[in-house]
Amino acid sequence: MIRLDSISKQNGRQIVFIEASMALNKGEKAGLVGPNGAGKTTLFRMIAGQEPPDEGQVSVDRGVTIGYFSQDVGEMSGRSAAAEVMEGAGPVSVVAAELRELETAMADPDRMDEMDAIIERYGEVQARFEELDGYALDGRAREVLAGLGFSQEMMDGDVGKLSGGWKMRVALGRILLMRPDVMLLDEPSNHLDLESLIWLEGFLKGYDGALLMTSHDREFMNRIVNRIVEIDGGSLTSYAGDYGFYEQQRALAEKQQQAQFERQQAMLAKEIAFIERFKARASHAAQVQSRVKKLEKIDRVEPPRRRESVSFEFRPAPRSGEDVVTLARVNKSYGTRTIYEGLDLKLRRRERWAVMGVNGAGKSTLLKLIAGAAEPDSGTVAVGASVKMGYFAQHAMEVLDGDQTIFEWLEGRFPQAAQGSLRALAGCFGFSGDDVEKRCRVLSGGEKARLVMAGMLFDPPNFLVLDEPTNHLDMATKQMLIEALAAYEGTMLFVSHDRHFLAALSNRVLELTPDGIHAYGGGYTEYVARTGQEAPGLRS
Structure with a gap:
């Protein structure tokens, strides 16, 4: 469905991706991980078509719809939360908007001479709206908002009066109601309470499209994804399984790479010692030359990248009463x-x-x-x-x-x-x-x-x-x-x-x-x- 082929990307002086590749296939649920600033949001924006790679290609299959939830929700005001969510419901929301315009036109006395054409068009649009199950849209929107913790009063109130965290939920609800072929969710768990989080977990488990998401909530991610894509040092690496399995596999790969690096370093030290010892002797010239050429051809094993592990010992707290x-x-x-x-x-x-x-x-x-x-x-x-x-x-x-x-x-x-x-x-x-x-x-x-x-x-x-x-x-x-x-x-x-x-x-x-x-x-x-x-x- 979506392929990234040898993409490279630089933001200012920071090199984010170097000839990185990955694919997201139909029905896959993948977690995107990497340290802060590694390029997770940049990757989402490239897939969503909001910014291009410097080199390489991002390919999306014809007809595939993408819903992208980001932390930047933009301005919201003047509509109810329910109407705001319905606005993002794909083709049906466009038809609903035209239906509302035609209803306004039919009530406008200044447009009486156009009324036959308006009524005819209204019939066509209404048929299309029914075909898209539009009359169930309001109920579905309210079901999503209820799952995200909204009361009926909040659903019908002006979305502009909501706090930033609640607006985030509205923006998330818009993507969920849309049910696109691919969902890109950048930290969807950030502004949710536990009840809403568990509801979202169930929703995403039942979603049959492809999903690529980031989350700082390991339990939430573990229950949804079946694959992890790691951004590390400009490359993209895939691991089958959930976040817990990825941690085990990454630790194992690092251990193996460290052992391989140490073995090669020991071999190189031995070869270099031989060359240094015998390079002045004519009797060993052929052997020395042979070993120099051998060293030149060896692919050097890099040591595993040291991940910054944060730890801090807090001072003991003074004792309180019982x-x-x-x-x-x-x-x-x-x-x-x-x-x-x-x-x-x-x-x-x-x-x-x-x-x-x-x-x-x-x-x-x-x-x-x-x-x-x-x-x-x-x-x-x-x-x-x-x-x-x-x-x-x-x-x-x-x-x-x-x-x-x-x-x-x-x-x-x-x-x-x-x-x-x-x-x-x-x-x-x-x-x-x-x-x-x-x-x-x-x-x-x-x-x-x-x-x-x-x-x-x-x-x-x-x-x-x-x-x-x-x-x-x-x-x-x-x-x-x-x-x-x-x-x-x-x-x-x-x-x-x-x-x-x-x-x-x-x-x-x-x-x-x-x-x-x-x-x-x-x-x-x-x-x-x-x-x-x-x-x-x-x-x-």
Whole structure:
């Protein structure tokens, strides 16, 4: 369906691809992986026809439709979310638009003299609309939006009033409703909660077209793809299987290449030693010359590329008292909507609570109440003795000074820390080399979130309250964070839609449902085993 033949591409001074080739065949579901800046988005844009390769060819079979979801969703306003999604539904949306124009024309008294022609055309267009199953389009659009977490009110409201994250969902819904022959999805899991993520997983499993996607959520990718395409050093390499299998195969290939490199280096050293030893002796001239020629003809084995593995040892947190937070008879409402009524909850030292619940259940509200960012209407929230709290939420980014560089901000927070330690910390969270000289005002939302997280964990509190901490982290940084927090000896309360993160770090689950609040001993893995569901209200 789609072929890339010997493509080369350079962005400014960066060489992205060098004579790279790949193919995407009918029905294949492939994951595209590679470090940040490797060229994943560039590859998508070339396949979608938005930019050409410098050399080589991108071929798409005749008649193949492509739907491309990117992080740049563009402007949306003036229409409902449902109408915006339907606008991208391929040929049927064009027919629907003409049908609306003709309906407006039929109601226009100034066009009475054209009415016969308008009515005749309306009949033709309506027949075509029925043929394309257009009258079911609204229902299908709403089904997709509901799967992505929209309420009926949000579906019918002005899309322009939605936040950036919800607009992303609308843009994704447009591609899903279109059901093209090929979907290109660039980080579709970024702005979804766990329930929407699981719904999307099911949708993509049932999709019979070809799929090429990136995602920093390894569990999500593992359940959908049957092939991995890796961008590394300008080339494209395919691995059959999911992301977990790709990691094993890549590690094995690197081990084999390292062994091959070492064997050749030993052989070369031996040959060079012989040449150096006997090059001055006439009696060995023929042998020396023969070995020199042999060395000239040898194809040199390159050592495997060393991948940057990020790791950082956080300082031990000071010990808190046994009772970290106690909530007693807490009530909380927003307007006429009751979030909590008579909530009692106690968090004890070294417990790691994963908070789960559908949209609007009150997950973020609970974290705000405990962190002191919101007040209960009645009842008490008591923080225990010697508790030093760190609260990570989206508004936490407001602590950044736009005029400071990344390094200046870290230095200002930790004036006693060594420069090397701060640079290592920045590197762990994706700011390597000259990146630390970027001013905070030019950072993206994701970069700001990573910087705040780095600042919070360098001198760790003994109680972490984290609202979606992994949202803008790539797989390597996420793994570093999981490993660091696994060794953390404090108490944690967190919300996350990343199942790998949930399973690795939780030892308690608090489930918020319309029927009440349920606490489970054991972590997320035990919760799934006991309830038969991966998220509240969803059967696995």
